[in-house]
Amino acid sequence: MSSGVTPELRWHAVGRRKVGVARVYLTPGSGKWNINGRTLGDYFPRPSLVSHIQQPFTATDTLGAFDVRALCRGGGVTGQAGALRLRSRGRSAWRTSSTARSCGSRDC
Secondary structure (H helix, E strand, C coil): CCCCCCHHHCEEEEEEECCEEEEEEEEECCCCEEECCECHHHHCCCHHHHHHHHHHHHHCCCCCCEEEEEEEECCCHHHHHHHHHHHHCCCHHHHHCHHHHHCCCCCC
16 A cells, blocks of 8 residues: 655645544645545535635645645535645645745634
């Protein structure tokens, strides 16, 4: 079950928003999204939620640089989207960017 990616190049985090919980796994790749076995646009049909989730990647110019696999549970789609966004921005590049420093809360 080895994916061929060294452990140093994988990130895992758990995000919570309202009642929604998202377990997020990031690996360097081509920008594929897999959320509960479905694509990003398939799982979150509202374009506003998709752009909200992708905002940490666009702020750091890493959109398409990582493959994202997530397991979302609980709550509604908005809470799950918020939980997914919180963990997607947990990468070190996002934390050190000027956008992240000015956008340190979940409500940004």
